[in-house]
Amino acid sequence: MKSLGKKIRLLRHQNGWSQEDVAKRLDISIPAFSKIETGITDVNLSRLQQIAKLFDMSVVQLLNFNDADEEKKYTTDLEQANKKLQERNNDVIELQKKVIELYEELRKNYAGKN
Template sequence: MKTLGKKIRLLRHQKGWSQEDVAKKLDISIPAFSKIETGITDINLSRLEQIATLFEMSVVQLLTFNDTQEEQKFASELENIHKKLTERETEVIDLQKKVIELFEELRLKKVTA
């Protein structure tokens, strides 16, 4: 069951949902959903159908979902997000430098005035 839990977690991440979001949609507690994702709790058929419906899949699709391809896709998306974040961090640092330079210019103008 642990592989099913991993698939559910991967699907949840792809949707951008938290465990709390999914637990509310399934009308269960967050710890109960966490146990499903970690494979601690076996999933009965009705819960499996509920989860499949939530992710807009059939039960068969959920059970046969190829997580290797999806993990690669997720890793690629994560890499792109990391790249964008690094670019934004560089932009922020450059802007901070400009603010410091402008502050120094103002300070020097006050001193000479």
């Protein structure tokens, strides 16, 4: 069951939910949900159906969910987002340089008139 708990934890992270968020949605305590994620508690079929529905999956999809592939996809998505963020940071730096250049040009023109 530890593998199922890891899958549930990965799905929870992908949705940006805390353990508290999921526990509330399942109408259970946070410690009870934590035990599901860590594999301490076995999940009965009705709870499994409830969890699958929460993640908009069938029970079969949840059980067959390949966490290695999904984690790789999640990591790739994160790397792409970081790359885009770095590109935008570079764009901002270039725009800041242009603003400084224009400011210096205006300052020189103003100083030359006085």
